[in-house]
Amino acid sequence: MTNFAAHLNVWVILGFIGQFLFGSRFFVQWVASEKRGESIIPEIFWYLSMAGSTILLTYAIYRRDPVFIMGQCSGLFIYIRNIMLICKKKKVLTATPSNKFSLQKTVAE
Secondary structure: OHHHHHHOOHHHHHHHHHHHHHHHHHHHHHHHHHHHOOOOOOHHHHHHHHHHHHHHHHHHHHHOOHHHHHHHHHHHHHHHHHHHHHHHHHHHHHHHHHHHHHHHHHHHO
16 A cells, blocks of 8 residues: 555656546446437547647646557547537537528528
8 A cells, every 4th residue: 555655646646647537538428328218429538638638738748658648548549539529419410400491481481
């Protein structure tokens, strides 16, 4: 236990926070799937992935671990891209009702 306490510093705590965020995404995904009765990936999964991965990448850079750095960088691009796709879909869905109303109004006239 003394050895663990000797290695505990801000960077290790940051690493644990990143790991907690990254790991919690699986719990969130499991709960959301159980509620729906089917396997789904909720939006928060991608935000937890991105936050956890960013913190773990920061920690990996501090540790100068090229394998860890590469692993977090590659995943980070996927998480960001999924968030971009979600935002794009939200914009389309937000714009659709007004366009649909306009189209219905034009057809009715």
